[in-house]
Every structure is written in C-alpha cells, then in structure tokens.
Amino acid sequence: MGKPTGFLEYQREKAKERKPLFRLQDWKEYQLPLTETKLKQQGARCMDCGTPFCHTGIKLNGTDSGCPLYNLIPEWNDWVYRGQWKEALKRLLKTNNFPEFTGRVCPAPCEGACTVAIHDEAVAIKSIEQAIIEKGFLEGWIVPEPPYKRTGKKVAIVGSGPAGLACADQLNKAGHLVTVYERADRIGGLLMYGIPNMKLDKKLVERRIQLLQQEGIIFITNTEIGRDISLEQLKKEHHAVILCAGAQKQRELQIHGRELSGIELAMDYLTDSTKALLDSRQPKISAEGKNVIVIGGGDTGADCVATALRQKCKSVVQFGKHPRLPDTRTKDNPWPEYPYVFTLDYAYEEAAAKFGKDPRQFCIATKKMVGDKNGQVKELHTIQMEKISDVNGHYTFKEILGTEKVWPAQLVLIAIGFEGTDETLLKHSGLEHTNLKVKAEYGKYQTNLEGVFVAGDMRRGQSLIVWAIHEGREAARECDRYLMGYTNLP
Ligand SMILES: Cc1cc2nc3c(=O)[nH]c(=O)nc-3n(C[C@H](O)[C@H](O)[C@H](O)COP(=O)(O)OP(=O)(O)OC[C@H]3O[C@@H](n4cnc5c(N)ncnc54)[C@H](O)[C@@H]3O)c2cc1C
Ligand code: SF4
DSSP, X not given: OOOTTHXXXXXXXXXXXXXXXXXXXXOSOSEEOOOHHHHHHHHHHOOOOSSOGGGOOEEETTEEESOTTOOOHHHHHHHHHTTOHHHHHHHHHHHOSOHHHHHHHOOOHHHHTOGGGGTSOOOOHHHHHHHHHHHHHHTTOOOOOOOSSOOSOEEEEEOOSHHHHHHHHHHHHTTOEEEEEOSSSSSSGGGTTTSOTTTSXXXXXXXHHHHHHHTTOEEEOSOOBTTTBOHHHHHHHSSEEEEOOOOOEEOOOOXXXXXXXXXXXXXXXXXXXXXXXXXXXXXXXXXXXXXXXXXXXXXXXXXXXXXXXXXXXXXXXXEOXXXXXXXXXXXXXXXXXXXXXXXXXXXXHHHHHHHSSOOEEOSEEEEEEEEOTTSBEEXXXXXXXXXXXOTTSOEXXXXXXXXXXXXXXXXXXXXXXXXXXXXXXXTTTOOOEETTEEOOOTTTOBOSSTTEEEOTHHHHOXXXXXXXXXXXXXXXXXXXXXHHSSOOOO
C-alpha cells in the first residue's frame, strides 16, 4: 500500500487544463499532465482497500462499475507513490494495450467505484494511467517487441479502431501473422476520425501504429471488406477472420426540412474537420461565422460544439432530449455505480468562456427546420418537453404548450446516436445480426460463420474505447484457442 494516511493528507487533483479562451486558438490537446510530485500524492491517496472495486469491471444496475480491463490500479498506484515507474508500467501493460488512449479519453468508471469516493473525491486514476505510459515512451522503455516465433497461421482483422488494434496486438504477440484491413485512408477508427485532436492528439495514434507495424502487423488502408474484397475471399486466404468494423451507421432525424443544405451528420462534420487538419487543407463543412445548432445531447454532440468553436462559429447551442443531470448522486445511483451527475465537459467550459453561457438546452425537441429561398437552412423551430416517469422506471415526453421558440441557424449538426454497423459488410455475408449488431456470445465472440469472430462496437453497439479494447483482447484469446487448440493469451 502507498501511504497509509495519504487519503487524509492530500486532496484529489486531476490533469490540469489549458485556459479555455487560450486553447480555442488551436487544435492541441486541452489537458496538461500533472507534475511528478502531484502524481505521487494521488498514488499515496489510494487506500489499497482490500476489495478494490476500481479494478473490478462489472455491470451494476445497467451502469459500468470499475475498470472493464481489470487494470491492476492499486498496484500501480503504489509503484507510482514509491517512484518505481518501470514497475508501474509493467503492471499497466499486463491488462491494457493502449493506456495512452484510455488515460486521455476514458470516462473512468474506475473512479466512480474508488473506495475513497465514498466519503471524498476519487483518486485521480486516469491521470496516473496516462502519466505511466507517457513516462514509458519518454524514457525509451517502450520498444518494438516482435514475437520470437511465428505459428504459420494467418489472421485477417477488419477495422482498425481500438477493438481491431487490441486484437491485432494480442494475436501478433501469440505469433500469428496479422493483417488489418481498413476502409479509411488512415488507421485508428474513431481514435483517428471521430474523437477530435484536442481530446486525443493524432500523433499519439500514429506513434502506436508505427510500433505495431515494427512488431510485424500489416496494415492495409483504403480497402473495404464487402466491397473491394469479399468476406468469403478473406476467409479463403486466412485461417481466421475477426470483424471489428464498429457501429458507425448514424441515426437520422426524420423531420420536416431535413433535405435543406447546411444540415450535416455529426460524423461527417468531425471526420472532415480532422482530415482537413491532418491534410493541411480547409474544411469542406465549416462553422465559421455561422449560428450552429447541434441536435443531440451526448458526447459526440459535445465534440461538435468544441470543433465549431475552433472554427470560429458566431454562436453555438446544443439541444438535448433529457433533463439536466443532478449535481450529486441520487439514491437510485449509489456508489460504486457509474455516477450520473452534472459535469462541465471541456466543450461546455469553452462555450461558456467564449459566449458567457453553457450551450446546452435540456428537454427540448426540434419540430421543424425552415430554409431560405435557396434551400439553405435558416432557422429551427422547437418546443420544451416534460419527462414523465412511471413507477416501473418507464418514461415518456410531453410537449409543454406555449414554449415554442425559433432559433437562427446556418449550420445544423445531427448527433443523435448510431444505429449499428454499416450494411455493406453485412449484405451477402451470411452473418447473423439483429439491429445491425452481429450476433456472437459475450466471452466467445464466435459468429455463426466458422472461423469468423466479432468484437467491439460491431458486436455490442456504440460503446467506449475501454470496452473495445476489452473485447478485442478477449476475441483474440478465443481466436488463438480456435487456431491452436489451446491459448496462453489472457
Ligand atoms: C465522436 C465520438 C467521440 C467519442 N468519444 C469517446 C471518448 O471520449 N471516450 C470513449 O471511451 N469513447 C468515445 N467514443 C466511442 C468510441 O470511440 C468507440 O466505442 C470505439 O472507437 C469503438 O471501437 P471499435 O474498434 O469497435 O470501432 P471503431 O473505432 O468505430 O472502428 C471501426 C473501424 O472499422 C472500419 N470499417 C468499417 N467497415 C469496414 C469494412 N467493411 N472494411 C474495412 N474497414 C471497415 C471503420 O472505418 C473504422 O475505422 C466516441 C465516439 C464518437 C463517435
Ligand atoms: S481504462 Fe478507464 S476505467 Fe480502466 S483504469 Fe483507465 S481510466 Fe479507469
């Protein structure tokens, strides 16, 4: 255990953030690392509580509780407190292939389950995780480690998001020859095109890809399975196939005026913005000088807000269907469940600094979109809603008459979620699926097709990076067992 009295002596301190108005001038990461002294203090706050809920990833009451990767958090907290960073790194890499991603963008269900959080604020676990891996890269402890021996088995992975990359890393370690097929022009899935640069610098994604390449993994971009190469052909050329193609088919808004120009799907907007940045060109969809409305109250919508601000929009508002979350946990959301409480995400802090108020509008519904004579959107008509819950936890929304409002808008971004995986791959593949999620039992990952496995968002629906890594690792283990008759993968 770190320092027995650490949790009494030190307060929680998490990664510092650059000042909102300052960081809006560029696309660099908004978070800054903690100093080594502060990190040691956070390590010292860990109580080594005997039953570490933080690393016991389970579903509780439908919420994530603890780390889905079962990261050995109390162990690395202790090593960091003692200044033994290399030991901490060894523990971290036992369970997490890419801590540089989770250490930046994971919503940290581990912290919601931290025992210190029963009476005080949680240990800054995520900041410690990020610091350990960055120290590893900085000190040159992370070097390519190709496998000693190859098994002669060939595996194809479809999709290069966190699930595909984790799967490839594990199978390569087991000695199989892995080829990753990606339809986009760059590797990384939503790590590359989706999550904006200010949350996760694309150089960090490229750094990891380079390492995986040096270890022997082959990456093929601009190749869509189901269109450029059939799944059947891929199966013939490999001993096994693992599908990690995500769930990027976006949900559409069926509403009067949807056909107007100036109305875009969030992912098209975010992808174009990152592509423009990486290719040093102007974005094709720009918020510059426009009144922007984001429809959808989730994290994708928040990333649209932050992107529009950097493109120098005139104003930005985000519409959400649900009411504002409470400031503290409610009775039906106790520790160690994931806390559903109101937070000021980076995007909202930036909007408030720029325009003097939080951009979020709660319990609001868009009734129609109206255009000008050229077919360009000019305004949105809305109404406030009331959420009515019954004793069984079911709820409905009721319009509140007299709350109709008209909002000016020249750019509308639709961010109301994802339906599932794209149909191109599913069509004619013979894969069984429901609601665009490919069927495979959790823990087994075997589809109805012999030698074809599935992992990540493509199996579970749009989720989190930490779950994608978890499923990628487990699917690799099951694929290894299928190929070899046994497995040593965790
Ligand atoms: C805007 C946005 C922000 C997010 N922010 C966060 C966050 O902050 N924290 C967090 O934990 N999670 C976040 N998420 C969710 C997280 O990114 C996903 O859950 C995770 O990336 C899923 O990983 P995956 O590997 O299953 O799929 P993906 O990352 O979606 O990767 C799938 C890949 O497969 C490729 N592909 C698809 N079909 C084919 C085909 N037929 N042939 C070849 N390639 C194909 C796609 O191009 C893509 O590269 C965010 C999601 C979005 C949309
Ligand atoms: S991966 Fe996420 S849940 Fe796990 S330790 Fe890191 S921040 Fe916590």
